[in-house]
Amino acid sequence: MTDLINLHISEAADLLAKKEISSVELTRAHLAEMEKGRVLNAYITETPERAMADAEVSDKRRANGESLGALDGIPIANKDLYCTKDVRTTAASKILSNFLPTYESTVTQKLKDAGTVMLGKVNTDQFAMGGSTRTSYFGESKNPWTDANGEYALTPGGSSGGSAAAVAAGLCMGATGSDTGGSIRQPASFCGITGIKPTYGRCSRWGIVAFASSLDQAGPMARSVKDCAIMLESMAGYDKKDSTSVNTPVPNYLSALTGDIRGKKIGVPKEYRMDGMNEDVAKVWDKGIQFLKDAGAEVVEISMPHTKYALPVYYIIACAEASSNLSRYDGVRYTTRVEGATLDDMYKNTRTDGFGDEVIRRILLGTFVLSAGFYDAYYTRAQRVRRLIAEDFKKAFETVDAIVAPAAPTPALSFADMANMDPVSTYLGDVFTTPSSLAGVPAMALPVGMSSNGLPIGLQIIGKHFDENTVFQVADVMEKSAGFNLMPHRVKG
């Protein structure tokens, strides 16, 4: 059974096609592993009955000689930010803890249509606000990579930490994540898996609980570059229900995995090499650069002068949008309600009770930066700097095909360390991921090396708008060069 939970999607797809395994077997193996892995608190809601039913349907389809493709019969998990029809969708919050959607998000519907089997809904930071899953109303998820004492004492990162932990621990073969300022890439790096935030507009946002509309983007998380390519191909595409999704054809991502990057020009932004940088991270970055050189790419130093502003700009814009996006959770319709003497009291009681501290902090921050008298100083100025950051990327891509950078400033942090950090220090963890989020360009994280204390460290490959192909192409070569095939110890049953 261990074999089944260690398979990549691409490998399982071959075995399913050859009928050497069935989706029911594959699904059952993962459901069993999920039960053992509950200590990781990766799932908020498990849907075993539905999973088994879906798996049976998939097997029947294949028995009839029909297949929906590489994902048909593959067990996956969905981040609990995606609305799933008739399956509770909480955004890891109390306020939506009883919300049962009557509709399915576009992206999860596409995965359903591709024949995937949904195992359940995985944990996230509340409304995707955080980098650790510590803000989840349902408690933090644990990184399956243990600390020096063999304890589950590390964060899987976030916000897509439940997705990352589940993928790394074999509790699903792949998972949907979402990335607003690094929420796919940082947990992928912390858990030693792959994940891509595609170009803004590549995947529909329809049916995904919104955090910051101009930044939110859906993406896959899996155990190989190839698996991410398979998943993204099925998740991506124009959706007329999302005005910001872009009507441009989705290329064949698998065809990008040529294994050849000779002559490609890869940029290394000098502003990303910061004073006091984590040594392990710096070493892995250098190692990655060497892999690319060895594969025949030309690596050049580039300058992205506005990088240092990305973090504050990101927190102004994301919080501003969030403060407005979360207004709909008001106790009037589908959210949990706490009554009050007046309508205003009901709002206050409902929202004070229903939102966690970090969510409230960001709503307040966002409300502040949009307030009369502060709007121009914060929001307008942040938008202006955002354009400069996007310009940095545009200019860089005039000379390079892709950029290589760390995905996170450190390996996975321990909960004990995080408990002593103030909110601003935790925000610093997004320093490498927010620039590309603000620019809307695609970026992929993949594991490249290990830290001195035995934790995975990922790098990111950043590409041009709608050029996920080059990102996959470069990431694939780096993945092969790195030969990173380490897995966390499986949870002992």
Place this chain on the structure above:
Amino acid sequence: MYTIKGNTSDWELVIGLEVHCQIISKAKVFSGASAEFGAEQNTHVSLVDAAFPGMLPVLNEECIRQSVKTGLGLNAKINKYSRFDRKNYFYADLPQGYQISQLYYPIVGEGFIEVHTSEGDRKIGVERLHLEQDAGKSIHDMHPTKSFIDLNRSGVGLMEIVSKPDMRSPEEAGEYLRQLRAIVRALGTCDGNMDEGSMRCDVNVSVRKVGETILRDRVEVKNVNSVRFVMQAIEIEANRQVEVYENGGTVRQETRLFDPNNNETRPMRSKENAHDYRYFPDPDLLPVILTDEYIEEIRASLPELPEAKKKRYVSELGLTDYDAHVLTLDVETSRYFEEAMIGQDPKKVANWVMGDLFGYLNKNGLTVSNSPVSAKNLGALVGLIADGTISGKIAKDVFEIMAETGKEPAVIVEEKGLKQESDTGAIEKLIEEILSANQDKVAEIKAGKDKLKGWFVGQIMKASGGKVNPALANQLLDKKLAE
């Protein structure tokens, strides 16, 4: 010039109107739900209108087209770049917690409306027209402690048309509103029914001493739901302000509610005033980019607007300014008039429409759209007078029967035997009878008392039941008297 007399000075009014017009379109502005009025509560509500998690607005192109059309009808600049902003506030009938509107880049810029008042013709400036979504409806009178929410209206497209502070009298404001309503109705972009709330008006009023050029703080008066109320609210609010100033006080900028029952405006609770809407560009929607071709295509499809129609009625049909104005204020009226006038004398038809028809409709609370007398039948009635079939006097009786029964005038004339007598032989016989029965009066006429001829005509009409053509009766009477 309209002024309010005070002890220290005469005061002039400065008035601006903000008019919300519900857009005529099948679907709401950002969702596919029906925008139809009057459906059962909460039946025209999509997941977007109820602001479910993850729902996104998608712009309905029809609302853009209607806004551009209206902009062109207001002689306004169409902005080729416009954008949507969120206006954030909490209320139970605002599911998103924000209204999608256009603060920074409205779709339509400056324009004007021509109005006609007792003081002459004026152009009133339009500041802008922006597109936004309506909120739902809170119903407070169905339960002693609870409010009910109807989301049918939530997300219906609105055009907010903001005037410049160009109006100086209640009459002018009333005319502006009437003219605006006439324009949107003619364009088919809003049905302009203020009593159903498809057209709503907020009034900005300030006063200043005659001769002052500054603008003093203005007061926004809400809840003004008819043209008459708009004029009334302005008068009341302006007088209140004058009184405050005359008594040494100051008027502060605030929002007040118009209460037509007590004939007063009163301040809204200060809490309702204290909004900081935290506008910012809606990241869910792309900017609207219009091409010249698109705008020109709409311009080419515009129907004739009231002002142009009015000018045509004067120059081509020979109507008076006043008649042309009244007949073009409402697109239904002008449509009725133009149908009734086919093949008839327009001036005569205009008189009938504005006289007997309007009189009857007003008395019975009807409009031309549901008039029992069809345009075709009214035209036919005018035709019967013109060709001498009936007299103008008989026509009034026929009109009454038409209004009661909806029948064609010719049928009524036939059934009731009201056809005018034109058989000279029969009339001559009748005259001879009357003359012989009144020899004394004949003698008086012959002695020079000409006035008595009128008495004889009356007798002839009476004896014939009004069916004799009066001109013919006169002519034949003269002939007989001369014999």
